[in-house]
Amino acid sequence: MSTIHASLNLIDQQPAGCERIEKMLEASAYWRPDATHQLSSCDHACRMARASLINTRQSRLESVHRDSSGNMITANARLDNRDELAGQLEIPANELEQHADGMLILLAYKRWGEACPKQLLGDFAFVIYDAVQDKVFAARDHFGVKVLFYTRTESEWLLSNEHNAFFTSGAVKKVIKESWLVQQLWALRSNRFESPVNGIETLPAAHSITLDRTGNASISRYWDLEERDDWNGWDDASLIDELKRRFEQAVRSRLNSEYPLASELSEGIDSNGITGFAARALGEEPLYTLSYGCIELDDDNRHIWEATYQDIYEMQAMHANIQPIWRKQEKNNSLTLQQQTLNRHAGVPMPVKDGAHISYGRLAAKKGVRTLLSGWGGDHCVSTYGDFYESELLNQGKFITLHRLLREKRARGRSGKPAKAWAGLLLKHAIPPLFRSLMRRKRGLVDGQHHLAHSHPLKRIHVERYQLMQKQQEFLKQYERYSVKAHHQRELFDVGVEPRLVESELCSRIYRIEYRYPMLDVRLVELAYNMPSHLKVYQGIERYMYRKILEGVTTERIRWRVKADVQHPRYDHIDNNNRSESRESIKDQTDDSALVRDYLDLDGSKQAKARRLQKGIELLLEIEEQRQSGEMEITKAS
Template identity: 30%
Template sequence: MSSIIGIINKKGRTLEPALVEKTMVPPVYWEPDDSGIWSRGPVALGCHMLYTTPGSLNEKLPHYHEESGCCITADARIDYREELAEELNLDWKDARNLPDSIFLLKAYQKWGRDCVKHFYGDFAFAIWDDRSQTLFAARDHFGCRPFYYFETEELFAFSSDIMGLMLMPGFSAKIDEMFLVDTLATIVPEKDKTAFETLFRLRPAHMLSIDRDAGLTTVRYWDLELKPAFTGLNETEAAAGLRQRFMKAVGERCRSAFPVGIELSGGLDSSAIACAASGVSNKENSLTAFSHTLSEEQKKHYYPFIDETGYAEIVAGTCHFKDHFRIHGEGSYGCLQVLSDFLDLCPMPYGQGFSLFSDLLYNSARKAGVRVLLSGFGGDEGVTSQAGGFFEELVQAGKLGELKKQLRLKIRKGGGNY
């Protein structure tokens, strides 16, 4: 994941180079492969790049296109590129090795703000249009790539990493108490809120624009919907359609110039992804598996528990991975140190922090040269979800009538009282 940043002086005044340099804080938890700044008058864009895809190896960001007067900075992996190239009337032989940021820019040049309706993948990007003096930005459908922003009377700034934003003049670290209350009460905070009152997130599936006339606006460009074309499928047809799309989706995420890894638990979600990925991998990006396990000594202290190690071993053997690392953490510094390190890296509280307990696994992946790590995390909330947070969402939305209806259906189906 690369890190992007941008600053606009809303009064049209030229940005001071010292301010731009100050906000380009190098990431503290990874070393960029390249860094760049583009600045013109009241606007500056920057990027700390982490190479992942083959196209990124020759990518320079920010990228300014002289003919259109547009400059882009992006943290993106665009999927289904061949189909997008066809829509853009590009010869796939020439477009195959183009960086993802060029696909984004060409789409903006053709469709304007409607370009986001043609994108699949994980992305957060911003384009400054010199001719219209407008900034356009967008975040992917599920918010996989971060995009924070804040504004004062004079400045608007955004970044993937809030450390640089905290150094901006006018930034306030005043805590948003409602965000903390919602987080502690396990009620999901608003998608645009953060722990700081004046710092916001661009919501997933939203685009943002800012200009001198309309100011700052955000608009939703996509929502999950049930397509009527799928409602008439029988079980066999639905399973075949799901399999085809699943295999394609996993394959798109294996596009890497470096080794590809998989977090393998032995459960349904990660095992399915591992098997799908093994079918599209090759010698250049052969798969390496990483599994959380317990040592024999640890098993004496953690019982009863469900040990899925055997399932992970079966999957690893079937998929013929390049290597299989088993991480149990025995002899390491322990979870309290991991928590301490996490707090040192993160300048504000977050809603969830499950990933911090996977530090040992992530470090193993990094040492193995892996830059794309597949995971089944989130499958419990998606494909195999029991919808445990549905009632809380209805409460948060104030839909008490629907809550009462759904509780009755739950009781009728499964018994019990609420």
């Protein structure tokens, strides 16, 4: 893990000198880097810097690298295909260990030019200065595990994966986009991470960008998830064996660390698979696990956690080297404090939807951990439920197979009566608007979004100005899919995988932790995407192909049970320290806030969820405090 910074002066502009890049580096001081490096191009048109966290042997070799042609690179990278690259680049096997990942990427650029990201596997964000063509080329990994921001000022291009670097450098003012603010308050879903600040852009996942000194920028996509026929003719058993091989390799390739490792572990099959395979691969080396809030079970909370923890205890007992991390219940509102910590280091408010990113980093760091495995992204493709297989069969005219599937899902408790399921399916295909209308009456995402639209206290002027109702309807319309592969595309790219990854990176960096995601291994995802749909929901058993590969690494109960049997924590009984503030408390906080009154109608918010309302108010109050001190502004839509 590292933070990277680069500046490229525009033509006819005076070089910014070392001060700009040094001030960008200052933004990383909070996480106490193990080393920092700076380098300038020969003509001083480009300057680069890097703040390093050492967690692997290769990371000890990382720096801002320069080759014999004067090309430079600063990279935050963890490559999975080092051996393959070495062969393609004709690097002798006995010399590969002397090459950091950043240097391999620079050599790949020299060989393939702007096509080099297509040759890379792993998690990466990098910036290259091409001394011959006098331009900057940068890229980000396939799913967006590593983030990269950029901006253009009057005199230069700036790039960094440290959001606050744009402010510590003095290059960008803290001007919050009102469009971003109202979408945060409204909780409108987004498929990509967006900086709150006007002028700071986020390079999309699986994209590269070329910046020249005339001020021009060119962005292109270098990878997409596509249908492939590589496995045509393979039987079911061979396909599942290949899935297991690739999954195990995805886990193993993410265990490279000179420090202890930790893994998220719930009672779900995604985290169980990763933790189980990792524990096996590590042998006698310890693997720490983090579960839910890591609250230690005692007599005061037994009614909340005991049933949930039982599954986790049984899984942990299968692997002698698993060492669970537990802590005492905290009396303060830790999520609020953690959110404030992130905001301070990001330079602006940056709401996090899942506080586990921060709390896990803090707990793991106390054990000396610098690498944390996560099962996030699994059910988006690799451990898919096989949703929309029914629509796929209907479109293919396979009515007998479809009816059998509906009966099998009914027997497993995953569907209603076949006749009712048929009626809903036919209505979905024949009259989509009527189907969407009926879906509002069911508890679920559609109903929840509909309720949000009609109960949220955001004032109507903002809802109308930014067309939030229309955007929500567009989101719900594209949410419908008619095949399993279309569902994978939706889950991976359309409903917000990337924002969660960025949140995790920014939060864990505070505690010198790097997140790694085996479920987002490119070769694993490409295979899972192209596996036949009948293996994804086989004889009514959802997530079948993934369940098959978990034999011996988790309990049989976890491996085969239905979701309805999962024992979730009884949050209704969790004490008030972990509940949202009362509405009376909310009113007390906001009586004197002009900004809250500008955006929210609290008198009409009785149906809004208190926790969501509280988070929105905390966001507005923090912005208001910085506005009053002159540090921050809000810009409205033109």
